[in-house]
Amino acid sequence: MGTALAPATIDVIDLLMDQHEEIREAVARLAAAPSASRGDALRALAELIEAHEDMEARLLHPLAQRLPDGDALAHALVVEENRADELLGQLLAAGPDDRRFSALFAEFRGVILGHLVREERDEFRQLRTRIPAQELVDLADRAGENRIWL
Ligand SMILES: [Fe+2]
Ligand SMILES: [Fe+2]
16 A cells, blocks of 8 residues: 555654643643632643643744744734733632632633644644754654653
8 A cells, every 4th residue: 555654753743732632631621620629620730831831932932933924923822822821820819719710710711722723723734834844853852851841
């Protein structure tokens, strides 16, 4: 059949996509958590998001500057990240027993899930087609060496 073997290497987009899945799962876990474990679920989600956005800020958004309209794209994504961060801070400060928690969480969930989709659609896909594959693999290695994630 002449089917090519799947590449053995993973690139920085693979890492970030895995993290997006982890974030989606952590959001779902928090949404389903009984009130007694909501605080732990929220802190776990906050840690995941912080590490992920830090890695994107250091490794990924600088690459987006090389895309057509990359400045505008990176700016729009950072605005969303800042909004998600602000809402997350409000959730952490309020705590799960606060009566605003559900409304704040609903808003936060909409912002973060929309952000993940837009990044995948508008940024990751373009980076895959426009940045040399080896460069994306090297960035994944750098992320591993610096223990930016895991
Ligand atoms: Fe992001
Ligand atoms: Fe992301």
